[in-house]
Structure formats: C-alpha cells, structure tokens
Amino acid sequence: MERVMDPVAQKQPSALRSQAETIAFAIMVAALIVAPFVTYPLFLMQAMCFALFACAFNLLIGYVGLLSFGHALYFGWASYLSAHAAKVWGFTPELAILTGTATAAVLGLLAGALAIRRQGIYFAMITLALAQMMFFFALQAKFTGGEDGIQAVPRGYLFGLIDLRNEMAMYIVVLAIFLGGFLFIYRIIHSPFGEVLKAIRENEPRAISLGYKTDRYKLMAFVLSATLAGLAGATKAIVLQLASLTDVNWPMSGEVVLMTLVGGLGTIFGPVVGAFVILVMQYKLASVGEWVLVIQGVIFVSCVLLFRRGIVGEFAHKLRIKL
Amino acid sequence: MFEIFGIPSTALFGQLLIGLINGSFYALLSLGLAVIFGMLNIINFSHGAQYMLGAFTAYLLLQYTGLGYWPALILAPLIVGISGIIIERLFLQWLYKLDHLYGLLLTFGVALIFEGLARNEFGSAGLPYTLPDSLRGGQNLGFMFLPNYRAWVIVASLVVCLGTWFVIERTRLGAYLRAATENPTLVRAFGINVPRMITLTYGFGVALAAFAGVMAAPIYNVSPQMGSELIIVVFAVVVIGGMGSILGAVITGFGLGVVEGLTKVFFPEASNTVIFVIMAIVLLVRPAGLFGRRG
Numbered sequence: 001m002e003r004v005m006d007p008v009a010q011k012q013p014s015a016l017r018s019q020a021e022t023i024a025f026a027i028m029v030a031a032l033i034v035a036p037f038v039t040y041p042l043f044l045m046q047a048m049c050f051a052l053f054a055c056a057f058n059l060l061i062g063y064v065g066l067l068s069f070g071h072a073l074y075f076g077w078a079s080y081l082s083a084h085a086a087k088v089w090g091f092t093p094e095l096a097i098l099t100g101t102a103t104a105a106v107l108g109l110l111a112g113a114l115a116i117r118r119q120g121i122y123f124a125m126i127t128l129a130l131a132q133m134m135f136f137f138a139l140q141a142k143f144t145g146g147e148d149g150i151q152a153v154p155r156g157y158l159f160g161l162i163d164l165r166n167e168m169a170m171y172i173v174v175l176a177i178f179l180g181g182f183l184f185i186y187r188i189i190h191s192p193f194g195e196v197l198k199a200i201r202e203n204e205p206r207a208i209s210l211g212y213k214t215d216r217y218k219l220m221a222f223v224l225s226a227t228l229a230g231l232a233g234a235t236k237a238i239v240l241q242l243a244s245l246t247d248v249n250w251p252m253s254g255e256v257v258l259m260t261l262v263g264g265l266g267t268i269f270g271p272v273v274g275a276f277v278i279l280v281m282q283y284k285l286a287s288v289g290e291w292v293l294v295i296q297g298v299i300f301v302s303c304v305l306l307f308r309r310g311i312v313g314e315f316a317h318k319l320r321i322k323l
Numbered sequence: 324m325f326e327i328f329g330i331p332s333t334a335l336f337g338q339l340l341i342g343l344i345n346g347s348f349y350a351l352l353s354l355g356l357a358v359i360f361g362m363l364n365i366i367n368f369s370h371g372a373q374y375m376l377g378a379f380t381a382y383l384l385l386q387y388t389g390l391g392y393w394p395a396l397i398l399a400p401l402i403v404g405i406s407g408i409i410i411e412r413l414f415l416q417w418l419y420k421l422d423h424l425y426g427l428l429l430t431f432g433v434a435l436i437f438e439g440l441a442r443n444e445f446g447s448a449g450l451p452y453t454l455p456d457s458l459r460g461g462q463n464l465g466f467m468f469l470p471n472y473r474a475w476v477i478v479a480s481l482v483v484c485l486g487t488w489f490v491i492e493r494t495r496l497g498a499y500l501r502a503a504t505e506n507p508t509l510v511r512a513f514g515i516n517v518p519r520m521i522t523l524t525y526g527f528g529v530a531l532a533a534f535a536g537v538m539a540a541p542i543y544n545v546s547p548q549m550g551s552e553l554i555i556v557v558f559a560v561v562v563i564g565g566m567g568s569i570l571g572a573v574i575t576g577f578g579l580g581v582v583e584g585l586t587k588v589f590f591p592e593a594s595n596t597v598i599f600v601i602m603a604i605v606l607l608v609r610p611a612g613l614f615g616r617r618g
Contacts, residue, residue: 067424114603117610121366121423122562126606129559133599140592250555254431261428293439300432304425305417 020321024269032175041171042239047279048178049236054259054271055185056228061257062266063189064221065201066116067124070131071229071256073111074104076248077134078230083150083243084143093156093164093173097234104230105223107134112222116215119204131253138248149244153237170239177235181228186268188224197221229256258296261303264310269323273312335588336467342584343577344473344542347480348374348535350576352557354484355531357566358491361504362524365415365426371554372437373529376403377536378545379441382452392455392541399537400530407529411522419521434551441547449544476538483534484573491569500524559602565615575613 035044053075060066082100085091091099115126138144145151155164164170188194199207200214207214237243246252255278263274285292303310309317316323352370359367367373380402381395390398410433418426454472461470491497500520503510507517536550543549564575579598587594605613 061424065422067427069427114606117606118562121360121427124424124427125366125558125562126602128555129562129599129602132555132559133596133603136595136599140595250551254435257428257431290439290442293435293442295439297432297435297437297439300435301414301429304429304432305414308421308425 020316020319020323021268024323028269028272029179032178036168036171041167043279043283045171045174045239046236047276048174049232049239050256050259050279051272051275052178052181052235053229053232054256054263054275055182055268056225056232057256058260058265058267058271059185059188059228060221060225061260062270063194063201064197064218066218066222067257068115068127068222068225068253069124069257070111070127070129070250070253071226072248072250072252073127073131073134074108074226074229075233075236075252075256076138076243076245077107078104078233079237079243079247080138080144080150082234083153083237083241086156086238087150087153088143091156092160093158093238096156097177097231097238100234100237101227101231104233105227108223108226108230109219112219112226116218116222128250128253131248132250135245135248135250138245144243144245147245149242149246150237151242153241153243155238155241164238174235174239177231181231182272185228189268193217193220255296258300260310262299262310264313264316264323265308267310267312267316267323270310270312274310277311330588333467335585338584338588339581340467340469340473340584341587342581343477344580345583346577346580347477348539348553348576349557349560349580350484350573351480351531351535352553353560353564353572353576354487354569355528355535356557356561357569357572358487358531359525359528360566362500362521363411363415363426364419364423365430366423367525367528368427368430368554369410369434369437370430370529370532370557371550371552372434373403373407373532373550374536374539374553375441375545375547375550376406376437377533378452378540378549379445379536380533381537381540382450382545385452392458392537396534396537400533403533403536404526404530408522408526410529411525415525416518416522434554438547438551445547447547449546449549452540452545454541472541476542479538480535483531487531488569488573556598559598563598563602563605563612565612567612568614571614 032044032048053071057068057071060068078100080100081103082096085099086093086096089096111127111130114130115123118126139146143150155170157163158169158173162169164173189197196207196212196217199210199212200217204214233247236247259274259278260271261274262277263272264270281295282292285295307314312323352374356367356370359365359370377399380399381392384390384395384398385392414429414433415426418429458472458475461468462474463469489497491500499510499515503515503517503520511517539549560575560579561572563579564571566572579601582601583594583597586597593600
C-alpha cells in the first residue's frame with residue numbers, strides 16, 4: 001500500500017513511539033471498561049466483534065499490502081459453525097467459538113493457497129469470487145437455515161459454569177477475546193515475521209531476492225487473518241445469538257474494508273476506531289433505509305480521494321507519532 | 324423430440340441458448356473491464372452498476388420520453404458513457420499514481436452510490452421492460468424454438484466484441500491505444516493527448532457496460548441489484564481468461580456462459596457456483612489464466 005507507514009513518524013525516537021501506543025492502548029481499555037455503564041452493552045459487544053474483524057482484515061491489507069475483498073467468508077462461516085455447534089451439538093460457548101474459529105482457519109488455508117497464486121488486483125477479485133461461491137453454498141446448505149439463518153442460539157455456560165445470559169459476564173468474555181486478539185495482532189506485526197510481511201508489502205521482488213519464500217509468508221498471514229476474522233464471527237454468533245446470510249454476503253466484505261479505510265489502513269488502532277464509527281453511523285441512520293448504501297459509497301469515495309490515512313492515521317500524522 | 328444423455332433435447336438447447344445469452348453479457352462486461360484495465364490500470368468495480376444504469380436509462384427513456392428500444396440502444400450507452408467520463412475527470416484521474424487498490428476501492432464506492440440511489444428511487448423489485456415489436460416472435464429451427472430477440476442479443480454482442488477487437492488490434496487509433504498502454508510518456512512525446520485518450524477509453528468501457536444493460540433489460544427485469552450480482556461472476560471470468568487479450572476475454576465469456584448453461588441441465592444445484600469452481604481449477608493448473616501473461 002502507498003504510504004501507510006509514515007516516514008516522519010519512523011524517525012521519532014522509539015521511546016516516544018512505544019509510549020504513544022501504550023497510552024492509546026490504556027485509553028482504549030479504560031474506555032471499554034467504563035463504556036457498558038454508559039451505553040448499551042450489546043451494542044458494544046457487537047462493535048468489539050467488528051473491531052476485531054477489521055483488525056484481522058487490516059493485518060493483510062495494512063501490513064502485507066493484500067486486499068482481500070472476501071473476508072465475509074471467514075467471518076460468516078465461523079459464525080455459522082459456532083452457532084450450529086452451540087445450538088445443535090450443544091457445545092459450551094468456548095468450544096463453539098473454537099469450532100467456528102477452526103473452520104475459518106481451514107477455509108483461510110484453502111482460499112489463501114488459491115488467491116496468493118495471483119498478485120495485486122487479481123488477488124482482490126479471486127478472494128471476492130471465492131467468497132461469493134461459499135455464499136451460494138451457505139444459501140443452499142441445509143444446516144445454515146437459508147434465508148432464516150440460525151436463530152435463537154443459546155449463549156450457554158462458559159466452561160459449563162458461568163451463565164452468559166448475564167449481560168455483564170458476556171461483556172467480560174467478549175472484552176477478553178477482543179483484547180486478546182488485538183494484542184496477538186500487535187505481537188505478529190512487531191515480530192520478525194511481521195517485519196518480513198512489511199518487506200513484502202514494500203517490495204516483494206526484493207524480499208524474494210533476499211531469500212524469503214514470500215508465498216509462505218503471505219499464506220501464513222492470510223491464514224492468521226482469516227482465523228482472527230473467524231474468531232470475531234464466531235463470538236458474534238454467540239453474542240447476538242444469530243448467524244445469517246448477511247454475515248457471509250459480499251456487502252459484509254465491503255463493510256470491513258470501509259471500517260478499516262475510515263480508521264486508517266496500516267494503523268494498529270485505526271480498524272477499532274473505524275468499526276465503532278461505522279457501527280454508530282449505521283445505528284443513527286437505521287431509519288433512512290437505503291440511503292445508508294449511498295452514504296457508505298460517499299465515505300468510500302471521499303476517503304480514497306481526500307483522506308487516505310484515515311482518522312487514526314491522520315491524527316498520528318499531525319502529532320508525529322505512530323499509532 | 325429426442326433425447327441426449329437422457330435429457331430432452333429442447334431442455335438442452337434451451338439452456339445452451341440461455342448460456343450463450345449469459346455468455347454475451349459476460350463477454351461484453353469482461354471486454355469493458357479489460358479495455359479499462361489496459362489503459363487506466365484500474366479495475367472498474369462500478370462496471371456492474373453502470374450496466375444497471377444502462378438498463379435503467381433505457382427504462383426511463385421509454386417511460387418519460389417514449390423513446391423505444393432502438394434509440395435507447397444508442398442513447399443509453401452515450402448517456403452512461405458521458406457520466407463515466409465525468410467520473411474519470413472528477414475522481415479517477417487523481418488515482419493513477421497511487422496503488423491499483425485505491426482505484427478498486429473508489430469505484431466500489433461509486434457502485435454503492437449508484438445502487439443505493441436506484442434502490443431509493445425504484446425499490447428492490449424488478450421493473451419490466453417491453454420488447455420492441457420488431458423483435459418479437461421467433462423461429463422454429465426444428466430441434467428448438469429460437470426467440471428472435473435472443474438471437475439478436477447473441478449476434479449484436481458478437482459484432483460489438485469483434486468490432487472492439489478490430490479497432491484495438493487493427494487500426495491506427497488502436498495502435499496509439501496499445502502504445503499508450505505500454506509507454507504513455509513516449510506516446511505523449513509524439514504529440515498524442517494521452518490523458519484525453521484515457522478519459523475516452525473509460526467512457527467507452529462504461530458505454531459497453533451500459534450497452535449490455537440495455538440488451539439485458541427485456542430479458543431480465545430492470546432492478547437495482549442486477550449489476551452487483553453479475554459483476555462478481557464477471558470478475559471470476561476475468562480471472563479465468565486473464566486481461567491480457569481482448570479475444571481471450573470474449574472467448575472466455577461466451578465459453579463460460581455455455582458451461583454454466585450446460586451445468587443447469589445436468590447438475591442444477593451447481594449452476595450458481597460452477598464458474599467459481601472453474602476459476603479455482605484454472606488457478607491451480609494455469610495460475611496466469613487461460614489467455615494471460617504471467618505477472
């Protein structure tokens with residue numbers, strides 16, 4: 001991707017850089033602890049699931065430069081399997097979420113192995129086409145419930161002990177999953193593995209000439225991203241007690257792109273901010289019906305033309321820090 | 324009435340015909356995508372929406388000005404093509420120096436705007452578009468009944484596809500276009516206005532989509548989401564064919580339409596997904612696509 005990494009910010013002393021990230025992280029955690037007492041916990045839980053989804057997507061586009069236009073595939077199928085495991089197989093919620101996440105990992109491995117065979121723009125088209133194929137499978141398969149989806153999924157008892165029908169207990173679980181996923185992604189990005197990913201983003205032929213098997217790195221990043229997207233989808237199915245075609249259809253893939261773009265491609269906190277902004281917007285605009293589509297389109301166009309760094313990217317650029 | 328592989332011949336030829344019709348649209352749309360990509364290096368995600376706009380323009384021309392199918396077949400591509408030129412001048416021209424992906428994201432946004440506006444105005448239900456009298460009726464070929472309009476669609480799109488191929492591969496204008504694709508700086512040095520050529524190319528590609536939309540209007544209903552469903556399949560067609568060759572795009576488009584039609588006869592459950600499955604197989608066997616160059 002063009003200029004996601006800010007050259008100015010890179011020159012700053014590393015102490016300040018890591019401090020800025022730590023402070024931002026502390027603010028985020030504090031806000032998420034206070035928030036359920038201020039606003040609807042259910043909305044916050046949903047927003048955290050989408051935030052994790054967007055962070056997973058950002059791992060690919062922001063740090064490897066790969067635009068997947070089919071991430072609804074992993075989010076949606078994980079949510080189906082998680083809902084099915086909880087409802088039909090009677091799994092406890094943590095096992096149901098694991099089932100969904102594992103499904104996404106396998107699907108990510110299969111789709112990723114195909115998609116990385118082509119570069120750039122083709123990669124985006126292939127991921128979109130594969131996601132559409134799996135959408136049709138979801139439409140036809142018996143267990144997904146077709147147009148109705150899987151409804152009234154039981155939240156169940158965590159480890160067989162803690163009743164998740166309690167909104168606060170559920171909130172803490174979702175918060176833990178979100179923070180866990182977020183820190184895991186942070187860890188990936190700042191590992192030697194993550195440095196190779198960034199090298200591939202900047203100049204893949206160079207990375208190959210240095211002896212890196214870039215296809216393996218790309219596939220690994222793809223599987224990680226799909227798995228984390230699946231974790232988000234599986235959790236969402238338990239929280240909202242619903243898995244439906246909406247989660248697996250192409251507009252969902254577009255939405256996660258939008259969230260990440262609005263928040264800031266290639267920033268750690270951008271996807272979180274973007275997810276909250278877009279979800280709040282959808283709630284506020286629920287009454288205007290199809291205008292949501294038009295407004296989303298306008299945001300896409302204006303972000304690409306005027307605002308490529310996104311909210312967090314722009315903020316970090318102004319303050320000359322890295323977020 | 325006779326049977327082939329246990330399938331009544333009328334059903335088989337009927338689906339083959341539908342396959343050819345769908346193939347015409349795949350060919351026209353993937354041709355437009357390839358032409359635009361060649362010149363602008365942008366994948367035009369709004370191609371489906373512009374196909375939908377073509378159909379709606381024809382519908383509105385009929386409703387409000389009484390202009391029928393034949394004038395619409397010229398006017399709608401012209402109007403939508405001009406709207407494409409405006410989009411290129413307003414938005415796309417700022418993206419050529421950036422990563423390809425921004426072009427995809429921007430045109431995706433444009434597609435959302437068009438589809439949202441159409442849904443607000445007309446709802447999601449399909450609107451019927453009446454056939455011109457001159458194309459009603461059909462021919463009995465002995466083994467099947469061939470509606471005149473469907474025959475016209477196949478012939479017309481073949482002519483347009485081959486015409487485009489001829490202009491790009493065999494004329495002086497096409498030579499300039501191909502040269503500008505390879506090395507715009509050098510072509511500009513020869514005194515050719517490359518930015519204007521880029522603008523007109525986008526307008527032409529968009530007009531092709533609108534042309535397909537007008538032809539589709541009498542067959543399918545005119546509806547806001549007719550484009551978004553189609554464009555994803557066309558993306559798969561483009562991945563299979565590769566965008567390097569014009570004739571390749573046309574052949575792949577028609578071929579896949581026929582394969583899809585045959586799948587409807589022999590294995591109806593898979594007819595929605597067969598093109599995607601073929602894409603996956605092609606990626607495994609020939610990653611560059613059937614007619615593509617590596618890269």
